[in-house]
Amino acid sequence: MSESAAKAGFPLLLSVYPPALVDSAVAACGRTEKRRRLLSARTMVYFVLAMDLFSPAPYQEVMDRLTTDLRAAELWAEETLPSRAGIFQARERLGPEPLFTLQRSVSRPIARLGTPGAHWRGLRLMHLEQHTVDLPERASPAPRLHALAVVESSTRTVIDATVGERRTDTALLRSLGPGTLLTVPGRPFDLDHWDAITGAGAGLLWQLALGQRPRPTPERLCPDGSFLTRLGGRRARVLAPGVFTNLLDAQRAPAAELLGVLARTEAGGGALREALLGAGREKGPLTSRTSDGIQQEVCGRLLVHYAIRRSDRTGPTHFPRTFPEQQGRSRLNQTALPILQH
Known part of the structure; x- marks a missing residue:
């Protein structure tokens, strides 16, 4: 995990991207599930963010950490953890569009007048x-x-x-x-x-x-x-x-x-490079194998980077x-x- 991401933690991501905002982005892209699933579209948005937050941890470890944080926030009550194959399928159902929609709805300049x-x-x-x-x-x-x-x-x-x-x-x-x-x-x-x-x-x-x-x-x-x-x-x-x-x-x-x-x-x-790779290349490489998965993963890194920047309203000058x-x-x-x- 990168040092900056470790300091941020999942609670910061929840504060910048609360469930209602994530659900709105998902709905705007027509990705809201029509039946109850173990891995909802909302959970998968948070999973993509967690992939960066806990990089370069493997899939199953990312999901274990994510569900622990979601349970603490009363957003996960399932006893069963999803399989690796189930995670792959849920990412495919989600696609990259909800993450880019979320980015466009939240990202704003953060510098103050002074x-x-x-x-x-x-x-x-x-x-x-x-x-x-x-x-x-x-x-x-x-x-x-x-x-x-x-x-x-x-x-x-x-x-x-x-x-x-x-x-x-x-x-x-x-x-x-x-x-x-x-x-x-x-x-x-x-x-x-x-x-x-x-x-x-x-x-x-x-x-x-x-x-x-x-x-x-x-x-x-x-x-x-x-x-x-x-x-x-x-x-x-x-x-x-x-x-x-x-x-x-x-x-x-x-x-x-x-x-x-x-x-x-x-x-x-160098801000874009830092968002994608980390300040000292401390993030793991992109791991997705499909075009949609790559775009998901890239946007997830951009969203985490923005949340960390916004955590200090003036940002590092x-x-x-x-x-x-x-x-x-x-x-x-x-x-x-x-x-x-x-």
Whole structure:
């Protein structure tokens, strides 16, 4: 069991994901059982969470520990414990959808207004992270699983995630809106997502992937050395080579400060990897053998990680209180020189 999960314990998971909330997620996905079963859908949601909480314990041990905790909470009164085969079948009946529905219904930014590094000029700082996980043999035609998440930067809390897609799922955009600034570090430019994020009213700071360095035509030089241009026909502002923003007012959004936000994001990443593997790889590897089982297990790890983060309402702060403007100005100087030579 990971140290952080051990400190959390099952009572924390019950407080963050109470039975009524779990039942609602199960019902929303049409997974409520029509007849009484030893392993209800609710119990199986908690079992998937327990798989992470007690990782890397084997199935039967996880169920033994879970039923002990459920009995203490007066949520388990059965004398018979399920077999390993029964657990497999119950997981198949559940599917991954109730867990992702539960995640979407609960996960919210947890930083308070005074949390250091949580906001920049009134905008809540969020960023996009991706991670690839090796899969067990025969678990999937593809040997690796791709996960993508929106993370609250100051608390390293995973707010929303998609699993199994290489592209940015537009479903992640539900976590964004007016009052947020999303940093996208090192990803290929996607015009649809630029439009969706801008249309949602969120600020956007996009660093293109290495090797993708367009030569935008400057339309107007700003006092801070950045310049306005068109990116795929959309108005944008260039802060440094390969770094764009939809915040066009240089006075309200100085380039040096935005580049400082980017530098902090690059230095403070890794929340998604930590959620999936643990801070020091102390979690066991994914053990599920089916596509649905893998998605279940991944979402279970995300749910446990979120509960632990939320247990401290301010979360562990990994960003400095001040912005590294010196790093930002260094990049800014790299931007201004080509403009003057153009």
